[in-house]
Amino acid sequence: MNPLSYHSPKTAVRPSPIHGRGLFATTDIAKDEIVGVKGGHIVTREQLEEITPQLGPVEIQIDDDLFIAPVANDEREGSMLYSNHSCDANLGIRGEITFVAMRDIPAGEELTHDWATTDDDNYSVKCKCGAANCRGTLTGKDWQRPELQKRYSGYFSTYLAKKIARMSKRG
Secondary structure (H helix, E strand, C coil), rough: CCCCCECCCCCEEECCCCEEEEEEEEEECCCCCCCEEECCCCEEEHHHHHHHHCCCCCEEECCCCCCEECCCHHHHHCCCCCCCCCCCCCCEEEECEEEEEECEEECCHHHHEEHCCCCCCCCCEECCCCCCCCCCCEECCCCHHHHHHHHHHCCCCHHHHHHHHHHHCCC
């Protein structure tokens, strides 16, 4: 079976010091180069609530109530990108599901993204990324933080970029 998600041939999944397995650069990756594309099925929040107990956190949010995720256990592995969260991320989003390098990335570096670039949800979890600029606690509303909007400008998912633009017009 073909995997649902795409990984650049310049990457490999390995044990991660951040969490479980992570995605690593096996050769240098240039700024704005595509590193991965999340695949799966489009599911609603209600469907996701049924999937998550069985498959764990496997989704990427693409709109307020829409997500891309595997829907069966045999699809889980092939849908995973293994891009762990970091508060000092090196990947951003182009569109809704395409992960790109936000800077030149040397071979051997773990490829990470900040959940603030994809998530608009109601959660709060302790961060374990270990970055010097670690926020300590992650929330599904971190995209609203002005310093993160500035840092990740041009690298938010399209649906969050539109929310940020609407906020700016009101503010």
